Amino acid sequence: MAATPDGCEHYVRSCLLKAPCCGKFYVCRLCHDGEEKHQLDRFKVREVRCAACSTIQEAQQTCKECDVKFGEYYCDVCHLFDKDKKQYHCQPCGICRIGPKEKYFHCTKCNLCLATDLKxxxxxxxxxxxxxxxxxxxxxxxxxxxxxxxxxxHLLHKTCFDDMCITGAYRCPLCMRSAFNMKEFWEDQDKEIAQSPMPTEYRDTTVKIICNDCQAHCTVSFHVLGLKCSSCGSYNTAQYGGLIAAPAVNT
Structure with missing residues (x-):
């Protein structure tokens, strides 16, 4: 018997989970957590209720009463029911991941499944x-x-990274290093600075900086449009200390 099109905004499934914490039935743990003041432990789920015939039974992929398939994919560890998204259960992660499995590997140090091109x-x-x-x-x-x-x-949600780029942010929120290759942006900034000379009284002024990308400490020419690291060429820098005026020239 074909699965009925039940589920929620999070998953496509034809059963409800019995929350071991409160005994209530919810389509998924996310629906539960959004309504209750506590969290559902997916690993402790033992019973489900069929959305087609309402039979309460042990968690399994197919209803024992009416043969409805609760989900195209089912994991008996995570008690995850959903449509087929090429999911797989990663033992080191301890949870199910969206695959296909052959396109991912588990990095033991990061403790996360990553795309194979990052191996x-x-x-x-x-x-x-x-x-x-x-x-x-x-x-x-x-x-x-x-x-x-x-x-x-460092890690960000993919959607958070995309939003960050849209707003013009280019640095890791944790360590302040550039979040992607900024070579073309730095070249554009070189051109803009070359076309915008500082007033005469500031042309020989320098300032001390630290580079967020290579961690170098440098003394560089002061410019209001940017302070370029003399070690790696990055403009992802921070000034420390005041302006250093050029020594007076005796005439």
Whole structure:
């Protein structure tokens, strides 16, 4: 018997979970958590109620009474029912991930499944997925939203990264390193500064900076449009100390 088109905004499934914490029935843990003042532990779910015939039964993929399939995909660890999204259960992560599995690998140091093109091609930060997204402050490890790995190794939700780029932000909210290759932007800034000379009284003025990208400490020419790191060429810098006037020339 075909599955009925029941479910919620989060999942397509034909059953409701019996919450082990309060005994109430909800389509999913997210629906439960949005209504209750506590969280549903997905791993402790033992019973479900069929959305077609209302039979309460042990959690399983197919209704024992009317043969409705509760979900095209079912995990008996996470008690996840949903339409087929090429999901797979990652044992080290402890939860199900959206696949296909062959396009992902589990990074043991980051403690997260990442796209295969990042294998041996990303900076590892130990247990980085166990931190909240620094933009929205929501959990990353168990989120249904994919994670984006920054060059510094820190993680953001993919949607948060996209929003950050739209607003013009280009630095990691945690360590302030550039979040993507800024070479073309720095070249444009070079041109703009070259076309906008400072007033005569400031042309020989310098200032001390620290570069957020390479961590170099430099003394560079002062310009209101940007302070360029003399080590790596980045404008992702921060000034410390006041302006340093050029020494007077005796005539």
């Amino acid at each position: 041996d091609n990303h900076k590892c930060v130990e247990n980085v997925s166990r931190q909240n997204c620094p933009v929205c402050m929501e959990d990353i490890h168990t989120s249904r939203i994919g994670a984006h790995v920054l060059p510094c190794g």
